[in-house]
Amino acid sequence: MNKILNKRIMIFVGSFGSGKTEIAINYSIYCRKDYNQVAIVDLDIVNPYFRTREVRGTLNLKGIKIIAPEGKMAYADLPLISPEIKGLIQNSNYHLILDVGGDDIGSVVLGNFEHFIKELDYEMLLVVNSYRPFTQNLSQIMQMAQEIENSSRLKITGIVSNPNLSTQTDEEVIRQGHTLIRQAAQKLNLTVRFICVDKRFSQKIKSEDFDEPIFYIERFMHLPWNKF
Amino acid sequence: MGEKILMKGNEAIGEAAIRAGCRYYFGYPITPQSELTAYMAKKLLKMKNAAFIQAESEIAAINMVYGAAATGVRAMTSSSSPGISLKQEGISYIALAELPCVVVNMMRGGPGLGDIQPSQGDYFQATKGGGHGDYHLIVLAPSSVQELVDLTMDAFDLADKYRNPVMILGDGLLGQMMEAVEFKERPKVDLPDKGDWIITGCKDREPRHIVPFDLDPSVLEKWNYNLGEKYKKIKEKEVRYEAVNTENAELIIVAYGTVARIVKTVISNAKEEGINIGLIRPITLFPFPEKVINKTADNVKKFLVVEMSLGQMVEDVKLSVNGKAEVNFYGRAGGIIPSPEEILKEVKKCL
Numbered sequence: 309m310n311k312i313l314n315k316r317i318m319i320f321v322g323s324f325g326s327g328k329t330e331i332a333i334n335y336s337i338y339c340r341k342d343y344n345q346v347a348i349v350d351l352d353i354v355n356p357y358f359r360t361r362e363v364r365g366t367l368n369l370k371g372i373k374i375i376a377p378e379g380k381m382a383y384a385d386l387p388l389i390s391p392e393i394k395g396l397i398q399n400s401n402y403h404l405i406l407d408v409g410g411d412d413i414g415s416v417v418l419g420n421f422e423h424f425i426k427e428l429d430y431e432m433l434l435v436v437n438s439y440r441p442f443t444q445n446l447s448q449i450m451q452m453a454q455e456i457e458n459s460s461r462l463k464i465t466g467i468v469s470n471p472n473l474s475t476q477t478d479e480e481v482i483r484q485g486h487t488l489i490r491q492a493a494q495k496l497n498l499t500v501r502f503i504c505v506d507k508r509f510s511q512k513i514k515s516e517d518f519d520e521p522i523f524y525i526e527r528f529m530h531l532p533w534n535k536f
Numbered sequence: 537m538g539e540k541i542l543m544k545g546n547e548a549i550g551e552a553a554i555r556a557g558c559r560y561y562f563g564y565p566i567t568p569q570s571e572l573t574a575y576m577a578k579k580l581l582k583m584k585n586a587a588f589i590q591a592e593s594e595i596a597a598i599n600m601v602y603g604a605a606a607t608g609v610r611a612m613t614s615s616s617s618p619g620i621s622l623k624q625e626g627i628s629y630i631a632l633a634e635l636p637c638v639v640v641n642m643m644r645g646g647p648g649l650g651d652i653q654p655s656q657g658d659y660f661q662a663t664k665g666g667g668h669g670d671y672h673l674i675v676l677a678p679s680s681v682q683e684l685v686d687l688t689m690d691a692f693d694l695a696d697k698y699r700n701p702v703m704i705l706g707d708g709l710l711g712q713m714m715e716a717v718e719f720k721e722r723p724k725v726d727l728p729d730k731g732d733w734i735i736t737g738c739k740d741r742e743p744r745h746i747v748p749f750d751l752d753p754s755v756l757e758k759w760n761y762n763l764g765e766k767y768k769k770i771k772e773k774e775v776r777y778e779a780v781n782t783e784n785a786e787l788i789i790v791a792y793g794t795v796a797r798i799v800k801t802v803i804s805n806a807k808e809e810g811i812n813i814g815l816i817r818p819i820t821l822f823p824f825p826e827k828v829i830n831k832t833a834d835n836v837k838k839f840l841v842v843e844m845s846l847g848q849m850v851e852d853v854k855l856s857v858n859g860k861a862e863v864n865f866y867g868r869a870g871g872i873i874p875s876p877e878e879i880l881k882e883v884k885k886c887l
Contacts (some may be wrong), residue, residue, distance in 0.1 A: 324571070325544055325714055356567045356652050357712040385567045385652055439542040439716070441551070442578070473542050473716035481540075531713060532794070532873045533801040 315431040317397065317404045319418070320468070321456050322435030323443050324410030327470040329360050331435055331504055332407035334525050336372050343403045347396055350376035351417050353387040354409035358529045366528065373402075389417060397421060397428065411442075411455070418460035426462060433501060435468045436492065438485040449492040466501040467493040469520070479512060486518065540718050545681045546711040549640055549704065550575035552688035553612050555719055558638070559586035560611040562600035564593055566619045567652040568708035569642035573614065594619040598626030598639070605635035606746045608734035610692050614640035616708065617658050618649055620666075627701055628667030632748035632759065636695035638688070639673070640704040642711040645871030653871025654708035654794060659848035662705045663822045670760050672767050674702040674774065675821040677792040681715035687819070689722060694774065696727045698766055705821060707844065709794045709873065767823075776819035777828055785814030787838040787886055790829065790853050792818050794873065795842050801876040806883060813883055821849070829856035839863045840886050842879055844872070862886075 318335065320328040329352070336348040348367060350360035360367075361376035368374065375396065377388045396402050408415055418425070434453055436443055443449045453464055471477075471485020486503055493500045500520045505513050507524040515522050543551065550572050553561070561576040573590065580588035587604075591597035597613045604611035615623060620641045630637060643658045645651040662675045674694050676687040684706065691702040735744055750756045778796075781803055782788060791799045796817040806813050816832065818825050833839070839861055841850040850865045857863055866882040868874045 325542070325547075355712070357708065383651060383653065437542065439540065441541060441543060441547055441575075444541070473540050474714055476540060476716040531797075532709070532875060533798045 315429050316400065316402070317406070317425065317428055317430035319406040319408060319425075319430060319432040319462070320435055321408045321415050321418070321432060321460065321464070322410065322468075323440055323452050324354065324414070325440055326410065326435040326437045326443065327472070327504065328410070328435045329358065329407050330525060330527060330529060331468060331470065331523075332405050333360060333363060333367070333528050334523070336367065336405045337370055338523070339403050339405065340370055340372050345373075345402045346371075346405070347373035347375060347402050348405045348407060349393055349396070350374065350407055351389070352407060352409040352414065353417055354411070354414040356385040360407050363528045387417065389420065394421065394424075397425060408460075411452070412459040415456045415460040418462055422461040431465045432460070432462050433466045433468045434464045434498075435470050436489045437470045437472060438488045439471060439473050439481070446488070446492050446495060449489070450495060453496055464496070464498060467496070467498050468502060468504060469500045470504040472504075472506065477506060479509065482509070482513065540716045542714055543681060543717050544571055544712060544714050545684050545706065546571035546642065547575045548681045548684045548717050549614070549688050550579065551719065552685040553638065553692070554579055556610065556689040556692040558610040558612050558692060559583065560601075560604040560609050561587070562589045562591050562597040562604070562611070562613050563615065564591050564597050564619060566616045568644055568654070568711050569614055569616045569640065571711070572640065572642075594622035595626065598623035598630075601637045601639075602626055602630050602633070602635065605630065605637040606633070606735045608730040608736065610636075612638040612640065614642070616642045616644045617646050617655070620658060620661070624661075624667035627673070628665070628669050628671060629748045630701050631667075631671035631673070631763070632669065633746050634699040635701070635746070636692075636699050637701050638691045638695055638704065639701055641706070643705065643707040645869070651871045652708065654710075654844065654873060655869070655871050656707060656793060656795065656844040656848070657869065658705070659821065659843070659845060662703050663824070663852070671763055672822050674698065674700055674770060674823075675705050676702065677705050677819060677821050678710060679793050679796045679817065681710070681713065682717045684710060685717050685719065693725050693727060696730070698770060700766065700770070705793070707794050771823040774820060775823045775825050775827070777825035778815075778817040778819060779828065780815040780817070781812070782814035782816065782832060782836070785812050785836055787813045787840055787883060788816055788832055788836050789813060789840045789842055789879075789883070790816050790818070790849070791842045792821060792849065795844055798874060798876055799842060799879065802879045802883065805876055805880055811883065811887070818849075824852045824856065826852070826856040829853060830858060830860070833857045833860035837861045838886050840883060841865050842874060842882070843867045844874070845869055
């Protein structure tokens with residue numbers, strides 16, 4: 309990917325199950341290649357499983373700082389917000405990735421930081437998977453964007469196109485889904501900053517197939533029966 | 537063919553219920569099934585002739601289901617382990633009243649308040665009654681998000697067919713994981729007419745009562761016998777299971793739900809090491825697939841039951857095998873999911 313994404317604070321929001329966590333993890337690894345001080349913040353106060361905190365070990369090994377409830381509290385479904393986050397938001401040495409919980413409910417947590425984030429060099433990207441129940445058509449995607457802006461009190465600055473059916477994704481699924489997400493982005497007067505494509509398609513789907521940059525995604529959230 | 541959509545297990549149950557004609561949902565949120573309650577709120581509140589109520593408690597919710605079911609509508613409630621315990625009194629009443637309804641339990645670690653990780657510790661509660669008195673639920677145990685969809689739709693039909701509460705017994709992992717699903721066109725099923733028993737206002741007819749109570753023990757005994765006859769019929773007609781690689785297997789694993797999914801990986805891992813094992817996956821936990829297990833025990837002399845509990849379904853497997861083969865057990869509890877590697881290690885210990 310080119311350097312469109314050079315903002316110091318990158319916030320991923322979106323509907324429940326749109327893929328924010330996987331994208332935020334992948335993006336933090338990508339970001340770490342260029343910057344020494346990278347931190348990912350697990351702000352998910354909605355989901356009980358499949359959260360950034362589950363890959364703490366992997367991220368630490370890659371030299372990425374992870375801010376998430378620790379110890380027993382890592383297993384809780386409580387709205388725990390570390391006091392460290394405010395400091396990191398204001399620390400200009402850090403590139404910060406915020407993985408926010410789903411829907412407007414999950415975005416509420418951003419309201420807590422809104423007054424000092426909005427002064428800073430930030431980007432808030434709406435992750436959209438057009439195969440999820442509440443973002444399947446233009447009006448639903450528009451509504452989701454509006455609700456998240458209302459509850460976070462921050463403006464969405466771009467779209468991340470993440471059309472997929474998990475393991476049942478194929479090229480046609482990506483192409484069709486992306487066409488819809490692009491239309492939604494146009495209606496919202498936003499650009500699609502990048503398209504997420506599972507890295508298993510890296511030989512089949514090339515950047516010249518799309519106008520927008522492709523971000524190849526590796527999956528970190530595994531199911532217990534997956535071989536890896 | 538319907539369109540494919542990527543859904544969390546909990547959302548998929550909600551959509552399947554609505555497509556099966558359920559318009560009345562009563563619940564109280566609890567992790568890890570709250571997405572189902574949230575989904576029903578989002579959808580049902582926008583529909584006509586529908587009701588979504590977040591009740592003041594689980595006890596209230598199940599009694600709302602009881603009332604709704606008595607009017608003949610398709611009604612549902614859902615919860616996770618501790619919340620299901622609270623619903624047991626109502627479920628027992630519904631069982632004697634012979635009302636059709638669907639109850640979803642996405643199990644979590646127990647006993648007590650436990651934790652919020654996946655578990656299968658409620659097998660006894662689900663299959664042996666759960667509340668007081670002599671009764672059974674029909675218990676369906678899905679193993680994928682697509683099966684959550686299909687079995688939820690079947691659950692409403694089975695409930696109507698037998699006028700019996702049906703439980704979907706899943707776990708937190710099935711509720712939280714995401715898979716692509718399809719809502720297929722379903723063949724029309726002939727179901728008994730509800731017109732002769734529902735309570736919808738007695739204008740121009742004799743009043744009816746639905747009361748799970750009779751002071752005369754001979755009447756109550758007769759009702760119990762009727763229930764017994766019904767369960768016998770259910771055992772004859774509704775058993776479902778999946779058998780994988782059971783031909784020439786050295787050992788058969790019996791597992792349901794999430795664990796069965798893991799066991800499928802174990803089967804292929806074992807094959808790579810030259811070990812041939814099979815799986816019998818009960819899809820109905822009540823009625824339990826006794827016959828197929830008993831028959832399999834004629835040829836295979838070793839069984840391993842794997843559960844996310846310290847040993848519950850293993851009792852039904854032992855009863856089914858009836859001494860014809862060795863039945864071993866491996867379980868993890870408290871919300872821990874066994875890995876394919878540790879199950880394979882147990883397989884090797886048994887061989």
